Amino acid sequence: MPVLVACFKWVVDEAYIRRTSAGELDLSSVSYKISDYDRNALEEAARLKEAAGGSVAAVTVGIPEATKGIKDALSRGADQALFVADASFGDIGASETAVILADVIRSRIGNFDLILCGEGSSDRYDQQVGILLAERLGIPCISFVQRIDLEEGRLSAERRLEEGIERVSAPLPAVVTVLPDINVPRIPGVKDTLSASRKPVVTIGRDELAALPEAHFRTVSLTASRLDRQCERFGADGPEISRFVGALRQKGILR
Amino acid sequence: MDFRLTEEQELIRKNMREFAEKYVDPIAAEIDENSRHPVELFRQLAEGDWMGIPIPQDYGGAGADYLTHAVAVEELSRSCSSTGFTVSIHVGIACMLINLFGSEDQKKKFLVPMARGQHLGAFVLTEPGAGTDVMAATTAAVADGNDYVINGTKTFTSNGPTGDTYLVFAWTDKAAGRKGMSCFIVSKETPGMKAGEHFDKMGLRSSQTSEMVFKDCRVPKENLLGKEGNGMAMAMTGFDHGRVGIAAQSVGILQAALDESIRYSKERVQFGTPIARHQAISWMIADMATDLSAARYLTYAAAWLKDQKQPFSKEASMAKLFAAEAAMKHTIKAVQIHGGYGYCKGAKVERLMRDAKITEIYEGTSEAQRMVISGNVLR
Amino acid sequence: MAGIWIFAEQARHTLELLQAAQTIVEAGMGGEIAAFSWPGGPAPDELGAGGADEVLMLPPLAGDQPLEAYAPAILKEARQVRPDLLLFAATARGKDLAARIAAGLDAGLCSGCISLRWDKESKTLEMERLLYGGAAVHRIAPLAFPVLAAVPPGTFRAGSGNPGREPRIRHIVSPPASLVTVLERKPRERQGQDLSAAKVVVCAGRGFEKQEDLALARELADTLGGALACTRPLSEEMHWLPEDLCIGLSGIQVKPDVYIGIGVSGQVQHLTGIRGAKVVCAVNRDDQAPIFAAADLGVVGDLYAVLPRLLQALKETASS
Numbered sequence: 029m030p031v032l033v034a035c036f037k038w039v040v041d042e043a044y045i046r047r048t049s050a051g052e053l054d055l056s057s058v059s060y061k062i063s064d065y066d067r068n069a070l071e072e073a074a075r076l077k078e079a080a081g082g083s084v085a086a087v088t089v090g091i092p093e094a095t096k097g098i099k100d101a102l103s104r105g106a107d108q109a110l111f112v113a114d115a116s117f118g119d120i121g122a123s124e125t126a127v128i129l130a131d132v133i134r135s136r137i138g139n140f141d142l143i144l145c146g147e148g149s150s151d152r153y154d155q156q157v158g159i160l161l162a163e164r165l166g167i168p169c170i171s172f173v174q175r176i177d178l179e180e181g182r183l184s185a186e187r188r189l190e191e192g193i194e195r196v197s198a199p200l201p202a203v204v205t206v207l208p209d210i211n212v213p214r215i216p217g218v219k220d221t222l223s224a225s226r227k228p229v230v231t232i233g234r235d236e237l238a239a240l241p242e243a244h245f246r247t248v249s250l251t252a253s254r255l256d257r258q259c260e261r262f263g264a265d266g267p268e269i270s271r272f273v274g275a276l277r278q279k280g281i282l283r
Numbered sequence: 284m285d286f287r288l289t290e291e292q293e294l295i296r297k298n299m300r301e302f303a304e305k306y307v308d309p310i311a312a313e314i315d316e317n318s319r320h321p322v323e324l325f326r327q328l329a330e331g332d333w334m335g336i337p338i339p340q341d342y343g344g345a346g347a348d349y350l351t352h353a354v355a356v357e358e359l360s361r362s363c364s365s366t367g368f369t370v371s372i373h374v375g376i377a378c379m380l381i382n383l384f385g386s387e388d389q390k391k392k393f394l395v396p397m398a399r400g401q402h403l404g405a406f407v408l409t410e411p412g413a414g415t416d417v418m419a420a421t422t423a424a425v426a427d428g429n430d431y432v433i434n435g436t437k438t439f440t441s442n443g444p445t446g447d448t449y450l451v452f453a454w455t456d457k458a459a460g461r462k463g464m465s466c467f468i469v470s471k472e473t474p475g476m477k478a479g480e481h482f483d484k485m486g487l488r489s490s491q492t493s494e495m496v497f498k499d500c501r502v503p504k505e506n507l508l509g510k511e512g513n514g515m516a517m518a519m520t521g522f523d524h525g526r527v528g529i530a531a532q533s534v535g536i537l538q539a540a541l542d543e544s545i546r547y548s549k550e551r552v553q554f555g556t557p558i559a560r561h562q563a564i565s566w567m568i569a570d571m572a573t574d575l576s577a578a579r580y581l582t583y584a585a586a587w588l589k590d591q592k593q594p595f596s597k598e599a600s601m602a603k604l605f606a607a608e609a610a611m612k613h614t615i616k617a618v619q620i621h622g623g624y625g626y627c628k629g630a631k632v633e634r635l636m637r638d639a640k641i642t643e644i645y646e647g648t649s650e651a652q653r654m655v656i657s658g659n660v661l662r
Numbered sequence: 663m664a665g666i667w668i669f670a671e672q673a674r675h676t677l678e679l680l681q682a683a684q685t686i687v688e689a690g691m692g693g694e695i696a697a698f699s700w701p702g703g704p705a706p707d708e709l710g711a712g713g714a715d716e717v718l719m720l721p722p723l724a725g726d727q728p729l730e731a732y733a734p735a736i737l738k739e740a741r742q743v744r745p746d747l748l749l750f751a752a753t754a755r756g757k758d759l760a761a762r763i764a765a766g767l768d769a770g771l772c773s774g775c776i777s778l779r780w781d782k783e784s785k786t787l788e789m790e791r792l793l794y795g796g797a798a799v800h801r802i803a804p805l806a807f808p809v810l811a812a813v814p815p816g817t818f819r820a821g822s823g824n825p826g827r828e829p830r831i832r833h834i835v836s837p838p839a840s841l842v843t844v845l846e847r848k849p850r851e852r853q854g855q856d857l858s859a860a861k862v863v864v865c866a867g868r869g870f871e872k873q874e875d876l877a878l879a880r881e882l883a884d885t886l887g888g889a890l891a892c893t894r895p896l897s898e899e900m901h902w903l904p905e906d907l908c909i910g911l912s913g914i915q916v917k918p919d920v921y922i923g924i925g926v927s928g929q930v931q932h933l934t935g936i937r938g939a940k941v942v943c944a945v946n947r948d949d950q951a952p953i954f955a956a957a958d959l960g961v962v963g964d965l966y967a968v969l970p971r972l973l974q975a976l977k978e979t980a981s982s
Contacts, residue, residue, distance in 0.1 A: 042794045042930075053798055096290040103294065123770065152793055153911070154773040155812075156761045163765035168841045171758045184845060189754045192850035196728060198842040215302050218332035218345035218355075221294050244770025244809070248788060248801040253930070257942060259954045264963020269971040273979055275959050279941050281862070281886070281920045282979065552949045 030082040030141040030178060030200075033133055034073040034106060035161070036066035037125075038090050038097030039151040053252045062100050065146025068206050071213040073144050074105025076178055083107045085137055089128050091118045102224035103216040109227065110136055114234040120243070122152070126160035127241035132232060134165060140201055142183065147172055147205040158205035168198040171205045286580075292351050299355045302331060303362035311363040314489035315634050318481065320445045321489065324366065329400025333359075334370060338378050342390050343398035349524070350586040353531040357582075360535025361542075364638040365489035367535055371528030372441050372646075373397070376521040377404025377450055381468070384509035384517055393448050393468055402447035406525075407469075407495050408518055409439045415651045417518070422497060424453035424465060431455075431467060431507065433475070433500040439645070443478045443493035447471045450521075451497070452514050464514030468506040475500030486637030523596045525646045526603035527589065530582040533606035533642045536635055537575040540610075540617040543632050544568055547621055564620055571613045578606035597659040604652035607642035614639040664744050665693030668714070669736070669759065670751035670815075671729070673704035677820035679749045679813060680712040682778055684821065686747070689780040691787065693746060696832075700732070710829035713821065717829045721836045729755050730762065731840035737766040739834055745808055747787065752812040760812045770804050775811035776937075796911055796934035814915050816858045816938065857907060862888025863918045863939070865909055866902075867932075868895055869925015869946060869965050873902045878969045879924050885976050891916070893932050909935035925965045928953025945969070 041061045046054040062070070073084045086106035088097065092113040102109055112128055120128075133140065143165075145158035162169030174193075175186040187194045188207055234240070262272040276282055288296070306327055314321050328334050336352040338344025345351075352374055360367025381394045396402040413420040422435025433453050440449075449469045456463040469476055479494035509517055545568060548559035558564045581602040588595035614636040618625035625632045643649045666683040670676040676697050683695045697709040700720035709717050718739065720732055740748065740763060750760040752774065764771035777790035786803045789811055793800050857863060864883040866876055876890070883890040890907065897908040909916055911931040917938035924945045926932065933956050936942060944957040947964045954960040961968055 040794065042797060045794055045797050053794075096294065099290055100294055121770075122773075123764070126765075150795065152773075153795075154771075155757050156764070156771055156773060159758055159761035160765045163762055169758075169762075170842060172754045187754070193846075193848040194728060194844060195846040195848070196842050196844050215298050215305070215331060216294070217298075217330065218295055218336055218347055218351070219340070220332075221291050221298065222345060222347055224294075225291065243805065245772070245789075245802040245804055248803050250793070250798055250800050253792065253797060253799045253934075257956055257958050259944075259957045259960045261954070262959065262961045264961060264968050264971075266971055266975075269961070269968065269975050272959065272961055272972070273975045276920075276943070277979070279920075279958075281941060282976070550948050550950055557950060 030076065030080055031137065031139055032073045032076055032082060032084045033087055033137055033140050033143040034066075034070045034084055034101075035087050035129055035143065035145045035157070036070060036097070036101050037063045037146075037149045037151075038088060038094040039063045039149055042150065047252055051252055051254075053250075060094070060097065062097060063146055063149040063151065065148060065150070065206065065208055067104070067146075067213040068208050068210050069144040069146045070101055070104045070106060071211045072176060072206055073142075074214075075211065076142070076176065077105065080178055082141075085110060085140075087129060087133060088112070089117050089120070089125050091115055098229055099221070099224040100216075102227045102229075103220040104214065107227060109229045110232065111229055112232045112237070116234065120241075121245065122154040122156035123160055123244055124241035126157050126164055127239060128237060129157070129161050130164035131238050133161075135238070136230065136232075142178070142200060143203045145203065145205045147207055155205075158203050162203035165201075165203070167201050167203060169203040169205070170196055170198055172207055173204045174207045174209045176204060176206075176210070288350075288354065291347075292354055295347070295351055296354045296358055298331075299333070299358040300361075302327075302333075303359055307359065307362040307366055311366075312629070312631075312634065314363070314365065316488075316628070318483065318488040320369075320491050321366075325369075325400065325403070328366075328370065334400030335374060335378055335398025337374065338382055338394065338398035342382065343395035344378070348586075348590040349527065350583060350590055353527055353582060353586040356528050356531040357535040357538070357579075360532040361539045362535075363489065364532055364536050364635075365487050367532045368487060368529070369403075369442065369490050371532055372406060372525060373404045375528035376406045376525040377448065379524045380406075380450055380466070380508065380517055380521050383520065384466075384513070385468075386505075388505065389468060389508065393470075397448055403442050403445055405440055405442040405446035405449045406521060407437045407440050407443075407449050407451040409437060411436060411438050414439075415648055417515070418461070420452070420454065420464070422451075422453045423457070424455050424467060424502070426455070426504075427501075429504055430501045431504065433467065433469075433497040433502060435497050437495040437497070439482075439492055440478070440495045441490055441492050441645075443495055444481050444491045446478075449476070449495070450508065451476075451495075451502075452518060453497075455511050455514075459512060461515050462512040464518075465511045466508040466514045466517050467502045468508055469500065469502055473500060473502065485640060486634070487641050519596070522647055523599045524589070526599040526652075527582060527585050527595075529642055529646050530578065530585065530599070530602035530606040533603075533610040533639070534575065534579050534582055536610045536639050536642070537571070537578060537606070537613055540614050540632060540635050541568070541571050541575055543630075543635070544571060544617045544620045547624075551622075558620070567616045567620060571616060574609040574613060578602070578609050581605055597656060600647070600652045600655040600659075603642075603646065604649055604656065607639075608649060610639040610642055664746050665715075666691075666695045667718070667740070667745045667748045668695065668697040668750075669748070669756065670698075671703065671753055671755060672751070672815075673708050674820060675751035675753075675815045676704045676709060677712040677823070678815065678818040679751060680709070680714060681821040682813070682818040683747075683749060684713050686778055686780045686787070690782040690785075691746065691780045696745070698736070706829060706831060710827045711823045711825045713824065713827075714829045717831045719831050719833045721834065724839065726843045726845075727840055728842055728844050730758050730842070731837055733759055733762040733766070733837070735834050735837035737763055738837075740767060740808070748808060748810045750810065750812045752814045757812050760810050764810045767808055767810075769806070769808045769810055771810040771812065772802060772804075773812045775813050776817050778811065778813075792911070792934055794930075796930040816915050816917050819917070857889055857891055857909070857914050857916050860889035860916065861919045862886045863891050863909070863916050863921045863936075864888055865891040865893065865921060865923045865926055865936075866896060867893045867923060867926030869927075870896075873900070875966075876902060878965075878973075881973060882922070882924070882969060885973060886920075886922075888918070888920075893926055893929075911935065923953055923957075924969065926953055927951045928956055945972075
């Protein structure tokens with residue numbers, strides 16, 4: 029009966045990011061979502077529990093307003109949630125997140141078997157937290173996993189790397205970071221969402237943490253990515269295409 | 284006054300949207316073209332608890348409030364109004380009537396499988412000679428031993444060919460006038476009840492609509508819903524609930540029309556600029572967005588009143604009247620914005636315009652709604 | 663200054679990072695450059711020719727050990743030597759190893775680092791990366807050294823090198839056995855042309871209605887002597903082309919001389935993959951498609967009409 033932990037992040041839904049007429053980032057009408065690959069982690073944890081029994085704790089570090097994210101996670105098969113909340117946690121980096129997660133998981137869910145993380149968050153895509161977390165907890169980490177098989181005291185997993193598939197084995201407890209290929213996350217039913225509010229949520233404040241992490245970087249600037257090419261337009265008819273080919277030749281593209 | 288949906292309602296809306304994009308959008312055009320009831324889709328809806336949202340969990344439903352159901356119908360209708368409507372009438376009228384007026388036994392036997400989405404409900408009231416004039420009906424139920432025997436012909440029954448559990452309205456005492464009609468729960472297999480051929484309709488084509496013919500149809504006394512003579516009152520309650528659903532369906536149609544119009548007007552270039560920059564078009568879109576907002580708030584307010592256990596007949600009627608007329612008006616504009624392309628099969632707005640018309644007709648025509656509202660306001 | 667370390671599984675990625683490191687060293691960061699080698703990894707003489715002053719030679723691993731097992735050995739050495747900057751090619755393993763080393767050194771790791779600049783006056787290293795699926799550029803500076811960066815392959819161009827240059831070789835002690843053991847390796851056959859080396863890339867997008875129609879894009883690629891690629895939906899959803907031909911944030915980033923997107927709308931995640939192209943061309947029937955904002959030459963029209971005309975015009979040009 030494995031004790032499973034799924035870590036998730038409540039992020040800006042990048043589909044709603046707009047640009048001002050000056051070309052700057054406009055986040056005023058963004059909504060939030062559970063980061064895409066974290067959904068896969070939550071789903072995999074729920075599936076492992078459905079197969080082997082046990083429990084799933086969903087853990088997140090974020091701003092206090094992220095209560096909807098907690099409910100969302102609890103509607104996806106988790107039994108309880110740990111919510112480390114503070115106004116300053118809105119844009120902390122990967123290493124700080126890992127320090128906090130390690131602190132909270134170690135102190136509140138001491139006897140866990142497996143921690144599942146997405147391979148990277150959809151807002152920053154650092155792809156670090158899962159691995160940093162494992163290092164801090166001193167347990168093995170298997171990254172870029174497309175398949176997990178839990179056995180007694182061990183797990184085997186398939187990693188998808190550039191050169192092919194690597195199937196590995198590790199003792200529990202361990203951390204895995206999962207690829208979106210691992211599963212198709214469920215769409216929670218109405219009852220799943222309603223029951224989420226009745227599940228236990230432990231909220232942990234900044235002052236309850238053993239160690240406050242320090243940032244490793246400072247931000248010099250954050251700007252909208254520039255698309256600074258001047259597009260010369262061509263029509264679709266014969267003469268226009270010939271003109272296009274002429275432009276290609278002019279730029280030295282044709283042999 | 285807090286105009287916001289709860290976090291649960293927002294999550295449920297998001298999940299319904301995701302469901303609709305994944306399962307409904309890919310088949311919406313085909314089931315309209317072929318006038319097909321997508322059995323597999325309704326199975327998936329059942330799995331997600333979408334077929335009995337406001338019904339208590341003890342009776343197979345999700346145990347949420349009516350506003351949540353309205354939001355779900357809206358999102359579903361945004362992708363396919365036939366599907367949204369089928370859920371609306373199944374939940375809002377058929378399930379709700381048994382939930383409000385049924386005996387414990389009736390709820391266990393009929394409501395539970397309906398709220399779970401295993402059985403589809405139908406509301407059988409309208410007749411060839413009795414539309415807005417309900418009292419002109421002729422279908423009668425005569426007590427005989429342990430049964431009632433029903434004879435008559437009904438028409439425009441949604442889910443007629445596909446239903447499992449029918450709520451059938453028939454006279455038990457014509458002389459008693461408004462207190463002379465009763466309602467009977469009739470199961471699909473009951474001998475003497477037969478669904479006619481599915482009508483070939485202008486719009487809402489995936490929803491199956493037909494005549495229902497009753498010839499010496501024997502129904503056990505236990506299947507009388509509520510008391511004898513209560514039929515009309517129950518039908519009116521059914522309409523109150525159903526109208527909120529139709530209003531929500533219309534809001535979904537309006538939202539879809541707006542989505543399509545915004546997208547198209549930004550892409551279509553005439554006179555050297557996207558047509559969204561031409562004032563004629565941008566004003567059409569402004570009006571569409573405004574009426575959408577108004578329709579939505581009227582609908583949510585009516586649902587909210589019901590959830591507060593307040594009377595909501597007038598508000599439901601107003602929401603339905605306004606939203607339906609707005610849906611018709613603006614789907615016509617949406618086709619106009621699309622120009623020739625909007626007139627062809629394959630354009631979503633073509634289907635939206637055909638689908639919108641019925642919202643002004645069924646569950647009480649706009650004229651009937653005006654009667655209800657004026658009757659209420661001029662009391 | 664204690665210098666720069668480089669780790670990459672493939673020699674050509676190491677050469678790219680060596681070039682980047684040299685630029686930083688010359689800009690004023692100073693220090694020596696060392697690169698990792700191991701049995702089966704980049705060869706020491708190639709690393710030397712590419713600009714490494716020193717090659718850090720890792721010992722062979724047991725057959726059941728994944729490459730990440732080197733982490734403790736690299737970490738131990740890093741704790742002693744304290745290099746200022748550690749660059750990793752951002753392959754899956756590279757990113758994994760970089761995170762492990764960063765944790766062990768309690769140092770910052772800049773993931774997806776697409777730009778490195780040494781500022782002489784402020785003596786700061788400025789690093790750039792993309793956020794929000796490519797919509798934003800985040801410029802950061804480390805608050806302390808050492809600092810690490812995971813750099814996507816192809817971000818920097820490999821230099822011409824200095825053949826015959828011999829680096830010093832230092833042997834690194836074996837790491838302890840990793841608790842993670844390899845049960846099986848299933849190598850993947852390379853299904854497509856190596857996109858990161860292609861000078862001409864023709865990319866097919868959702869504008870194509872059927873898989874068979876990709877033949878048009880393929881013909882264009884052949885005519886121009888280039889490679890065929892695709893956007894994410896075509897490989898991940900429709901499986902029309904293998905994933906190693908998919909360009910984008912989580913796919914391949916290309917730096918060809920010319921990129922031509924056919925029926926590609928230009929979602930930000932895809933545009934991230936082509937930022938480095940010298941000339942960007944696009945064919946799309948939607949005048950407002952985002953790709954035109956990121957293109958140098960744009961043909962507004964239906965690809966099914968434009969491609970045959972384009973192929974015809976190219977044929978005529980070639981014969982004239």
